[in-house]
Amino acid sequence: MSTYAETSFNSQQYDNSRPNYPEPFYCELINYHKVKGDTQLAVDIGCGSGFVAFKLLEYFDHVIGTDPSSTMISQCQTNIPKLPENKTIEFTIGSAELQPSGILPASVDLITGAECCHWVDHAKFYTESARILKRNGTLAYWFYKDPVFVGYPQANEIYENYTYNSSREVNPDDEFERYMGPYYQQPGHDYLRSLLKEKSPPSDLFYDIVRHEYVSERDGSPHNDEDAYVTKTPLFIRKVIDMTWFLNYVKSWSAYHTWMKEHGDKYDIAEIFVDELKKEMGWKDDTKVEVIWDTVYTFARKK
Ligand SMILES: C[S@@+](CC[C@H](N)C(=O)[O-])C[C@H]1O[C@@H](n2cnc3c(N)ncnc32)[C@H](O)[C@@H]1O
8 A cells, every 4th residue: 555655645634634543442452452461562553643653652661653654654753752761652664564673573562553454465464463473462453444424325325436436337438537446455445345354363373363343323313422332342433524524534545646646637536525425415514424434453362
């Protein structure tokens, strides 16, 4: 997934327009980890703008964030705050498949991978994770899929078209491709869609494997009440958004950047998408809508 590595990629905008992960999820993760794991070193892979790595400092003495994108790593490095003397954090280029040589074999207590492990080569990722983890260390990865407009099936259909479909499949003579489906890297986007059901940490390297998915209510009534859901998953992500926020969210997608490289001199696919939503749904830039993300997490211990 090279889009995030491009210097034109706006990592600050990315940071502002993406969901964060809830406190109950970090509690679930740390409770799982602490059954057998230590808290000296955590490595956050695909760290992006670094917010998971910074969060891990609450629990670990040393944290290393790695990402193949130098744009992301530079942003993280400029954001390092002054830390207490017993804590350190560093950011360095590395991938799920090949971590930097500074991370020694059997040295890591916890590996986290948020919103990135659908893009990786899974066989290499599991082998590399097992290589750097200590015995009984934890591999934890998770992600959210698409925001679901609760109570608005028509909006969800429009979303599905722009995210997964190709207008040219229906109308080969279309002047240009009106959807972003063909502009996603595969098989990563299919793995995202299936909540990565196809892949699991191999049982010769890992044990105590937990996989938990949450598929949100699609077309029920908006709740505006977080308590109605929190029992369903600790990784519960809900937001009340408006179309201005949603426009920036679409602009943070890798497929948006790939699409714009081909057609951006004439059109902006995020604006076309949001204009259609507004027109069909009667929404304005500041109309408030509830969205909930389908999520999945996997925890496993190194043998
Ligand atoms: C959607 S961002 C997620 C960032 C952050 N972890 C979060 O939760 O928002 C995906 C990140 O995965 C990184 N990435 C892409 N391919 C990767 C790979 N093979 N190994 C590790 N990270 C990868 C990208 O550079 C990007 O920063």
